[in-house]
Amino acid sequence: MELKQAMEAATSELDVRPGFVGDVMAGGRRRHTRKLVTVTAVVALLAGVTTGVVLTRSTERSADPRLTAATTGPLAGDSEFIATASHLWSEAQKDEPWKRDEPVTEVSSKPNVFWTGQTPTGPAALVAQEVWVRTSEHPATLVGLVADGKVVNREIVLSEARDREAGLYRFGPVGDQYVVLTLGKTVSWSQNPKRGPDNRLTRTWASAPHDEDGVVFTVVPPEERPVFVRGDSVPQSDDFTQPTILTGDLQPDRPFVPHPGLGWEGQFCATAFPEQKNSWPGLKLQAVQHELQKRALLDYIVSWEATTDWSVCAWLPDGRYALMFESLGELYGALYQPDGTFSAPVVGGKAVKGEPAVLSLPDGQGTIVADANALVGPQEREHAWLAPSGTKEVTVRQKGVPKVIQLP
Amino acid sequence: MQDFEDFVALRSQALLRTAYLLCGGDRGAAEDILQDVLMSMYGKWRRIRTSPEAYARAALANAAANRWRRRSRKPEAPLELGAVPTARGHEQQVVDADSVVRALAQLPKQMRAVLVLRFFDDLSEAETARALGCGIGTVKSQTSRGLSRMRELMGEQVLTWN
Numbered sequence: 158m159e160l161k162q163a164m165e166a167a168t169s170e171l172d173v174r175p176g177f178v179g180d181v182m183a184g185g186r187r188r189h190t191r192k193l194v195t196v197t198a199v200v201a202l203l204a205g206v207t208t209g210v211v212l213t214r215s216t217e218r219s220a221d222p223r224l225t226a227a228t229t230g231p232l233a234g235d236s237e238f239i240a241t242a243s244h245l246w247s248e249a250q251k252d253e254p255w256k257r258d259e260p261v262t263e264v265s266s267k268p269n270v271f272w273t274g275q276t277p278t279g280p281a282a283l284v285a286q287e288v289w290v291r292t293s294e295h296p297a298t299l300v301g302l303v304a305d306g307k308v309v310n311r312e313i314v315l316s317e318a319r320d321r322e323a324g325l326y327r328f329g330p331v332g333d334q335y336v337v338l339t340l341g342k343t344v345s346w347s348q349n350p351k352r353g354p355d356n357r358l359t360r361t362w363a364s365a366p367h368d369e370d371g372v373v374f375t376v377v378p379p380e381e382r383p384v385f386v387r388g389d390s391v392p393q394s395d396d397f398t399q400p401t402i403l404t405g406d407l408q409p410d411r412p413f414v415p416h417p418g419l420g421w422e423g424q425f426c427a428t429a430f431p432e433q434k435n436s437w438p439g440l441k442l443q444a445v446q447h448e449l450q451k452r453a454l455l456d457y458i459v460s461w462e463a464t465t466d467w468s469v470c471a472w473l474p475d476g477r478y479a480l481m482f483e484s485l486g487e488l489y490g491a492l493y494q495p496d497g498t499f500s501a502p503v504v505g506g507k508a509v510k511g512e513p514a515v516l517s518l519p520d521g522q523g524t525i526v527a528d529a530n531a532l533v534g535p536q537e538r539e540h541a542w543l544a545p546s547g548t549k550e551v552t553v554r555q556k557g558v559p560k561v562i563q564l565p
Numbered sequence: 566m567q568d569f570e571d572f573v574a575l576r577s578q579a580l581l582r583t584a585y586l587l588c589g590g591d592r593g594a595a596e597d598i599l600q601d602v603l604m605s606m607y608g609k610w611r612r613i614r615t616s617p618e619a620y621a622r623a624a625l626a627n628a629a630a631n632r633w634r635r636r637s638r639k640p641e642a643p644l645e646l647g648a649v650p651t652a653r654g655h656e657q658q659v660v661d662a663d664s665v666v667r668a669l670a671q672l673p674k675q676m677r678a679v680l681v682l683r684f685f686d687d688l689s690e691a692e693t694a695r696a697l698g699c700g701i702g703t704v705k706s707q708t709s710r711g712l713s714r715m716r717e718l719m720g721e722q723v724l725t726w727n
Contacts, residue, residue: 160715163665164685168582174596178574181600185569185607423671424589430663539717540671 188291219296219316223271223285229370232273232280239270242282242303249308259313260291261299272372274336278305278329281336283372293317302326302336325385325402329376337373337385337402339365344373345391348381350456356504357453359394360384382485384457397450401459418483419508421467421529425540427481428471442468445480445491448499456485467529469514471543473522481516481525483508490516490525513553513562521546524564531555569610572617573603580621586681587629589670590663598628622686623696626678668718672711675699679707680715 266287281304301311309328324338347360365373377383385402449455469481481490488505505516513528527541532554534542584595602624
């Protein structure tokens with residue numbers, strides 16, 4: 158069979174859902190109308206013509222108090238620094254085009270420095286400015302941090318989604334300084350999770366309640382795995398399920414970036430596909446990770462280095478299904494019943510780059526041995542093999558070179 | 566914009582199939598990125614109407630490649646059983662329609678995109694390079710390695726290609 162023919166066969170039953178065309182047209186029209194309104198307004202403004210559109214738009218102001226608030230913080234009286242921060246902020250908009258996640262069509266107010274502070278590497282300022290964006294019918298707030306003589310990062314806060322503001326800025330020569338907005342909640346942060354003898358993790362939390370400045374500054378080295386949480390209370394030491402504050406700068410900025418950790422990419426299977434099964438369980442890795450986090454076995458995943466893009470599945474002798482993955486340099490697994498209910502967690506050892514990954518499963522279900530692009534086990538299975546219980550050693554052939562792995 | 570609506574109506578199914586393969590068999594993600602790409606094409610229709618299909622396929626490839634970047638920021642997803650649809654029940658010549666999707670899912674995203682654009686969408690090497698923003702040499706090497714990997718992954722189900 159040809160590859161094309163196989164691909165066509167695999168997709169022959171796929172069709173878009175009912176109403177898809179209508180959804181695309183409505184969504185496209187909405188986006189386009191927004192763009193046209195903006196262009197019309199700008200043109201009208203340039204021509205000095207007061208149109209209904211302009212009147213409508215110019216009268217709607219953002220309700221974000223930071224746009225007009227008086228400057229707070231330790232350097233609030235330093236007018237020279239405030240002027241410098243405003244200047245750097247405006248210059249950054251001239252020097253750098255808006256990014257893909259900054260659909261700004263118009264900047265509609267002057268920047269306002271609403272907080273200042275002193276950091277180990279110099280003064281810092283938080284700035285807010287009203288903008289219009291393609292994705293909203295209402296004015297939004299562009300918020301950002303000026304530090305180290307530049308705009309560290311900025312974020313668009315939609316008026317209809319202000320509860321989704323990240324409000325977290327990382328900066329400094331080694332990226333260890335943080336300015337966090339409390340946004341009316343308690344900000345808690347933690348570093349260095351500890352794993353106990355029962356494999357369960359704990360974190361010690363520091364916190365700062367909402368105060369009149371509404372800003373937290375702290376220094377945490379990246380290797381100490383800082384995690385920030387904004388909520389009504391401080392998380393428990395064994396709670397790894399709180400929504401964390403994430404920022405875009407923790408993501409890679411190009412499509413094809415080598416993955417961290419073992420560096421593997423792909424979904425491998427350590428066993429054959431059972432005859433009686435006609436589909437994969439389709440487990441979402443995030444859901445599997447959440448099950449382990451609920452049991453305090455897996456740390457918060459808040460950084461690019463914490464995530465990998467490989468997993469190994471296996472159908473087990475007792476009918477259960479296992480998934481193995483890597484996070485923060487360690488191997489993990491989870492067992493599921495055939496009906497998709499969670500069955501058991503597995504905590505493996507360190508993931509060592511260049512070495513096969515080995516995960517012993519409970520209840521005598523064997524050991525998963527994985528090595529991307531290698532031939533594993535006596536059947537020379539590609540990438541991964543489920544070694545039966547009692548197996549003492551496995552041969553892994555990487556580029557034809559055999560290597561014997563001792564199993565625990 | 567009648568012609569854009571016609572394009573969406575006529576070509577969505579084919580584009581969804583491309584997106585499905587680019588996403589390694591994730592049907593939900595395929596629909597998401599297709600809808601996003603088509604909505605973004607609405608406002609650019611005059612500029613791209615001469616070759617909308619090529620634009621859409623390039624945009625889908627890039628959206629699929631970028632998909633994992635956003636994954637960790639999305640809210641928790643529920644367990645989904647049977648997320649990969651099957652094409653079983655077709656003629657027996659289809660040895661196992663799932664297996665090609667499973668094999669594609671194991672490839673690195675760029676390699677997968679090259680194979681899908683070259684062999685499913687019949688793009689030339691130059692067109693594939695343009696769509697993915699890489700050189701023709703990269704397309705050639707990724708094609709060669711990708712086909713080799715696919716042959717290995719498909720096991721006994723012998724694949725041929727022109």
